[in-house]
Amino acid sequence: MTPLQIVNSFIAALERNDLDAACAMVTDDVEYDNVPLVRVHGPDGIKSILGPMFATCSAIEWVIHREGEAGPVVFNERLDRFQMPHGWVELPVTGVWEVRDGKIALWRDYFDAASYLKQLPGA
Numbered sequence: 087m088t089p090l091q092i093v094n095s096f097i098a099a100l101e102r103n104d105l106d107a108a109c110a111m112v113t114d115d116v117e118y119d120n121v122p123l124v125r126v127h128g129p130d131g132i133k134s135i136l137g138p139m140f141a142t143c144s145a146i147e148w149v150i151h152r153e154g155e156a157g158p159v160v161f162n163e164r165l166d167r168f169q170m171p172h173g174w175v176e177l178p179v180t181g182v183w184e185v186r187d188g189k190i191a192l193w194r195d196y197f198d199a200a201s202y203l204k205q206l207p208g209a
Contacts, residue, residue, distance in 0.1 A: 089185035145169035
C-alpha cells in the first residue's frame with residue numbers, strides 16, 4: 087500500500103471505532119501530536135487519548151476534503167465528526183502523517199482547541 091492508502095485505512099479503522107485495528111497500523115514508537123493539546127508516543131499513547139473520547143461516541147466520521155502525498159508524507163484537510171450523547175461535535179483539522187516501513191510513524195493534527203471545547207456540554 088502507498089502511504090496515502092495506509093493513512094486512509096487507519097482513518098477507516100478509527101471511523102469504525104476500532105482502535106486496536108488502527109494501532110496495528112502504527113510503529114511502536116509512533117508520535118501522535120494532537121496540536122495544541124497533547125503529544126504521546128506509541129500505540130498505547132494513542133489509545134490513552136482517543137479511547138476515553140471514542141467510548142462516548144455512537145458514530146465517528148472523518149470527511150476528507152483534500153489530501154496529498156509526497157514520498158512517505160501524507161497531508162489531509164478534513165472535518166472530524168463525533169456523535170456524542172449531546173449531539174455531533176465537528177472539528178476542522180489539518181493532518182500531517184509520515185509512514186515508515188509500511189506503518190504510520192508520525193501523526194500530527196492541527197486544530198483550534200477552542201472550537202472543539204465550545205461544543206462540549208457546559209461550555
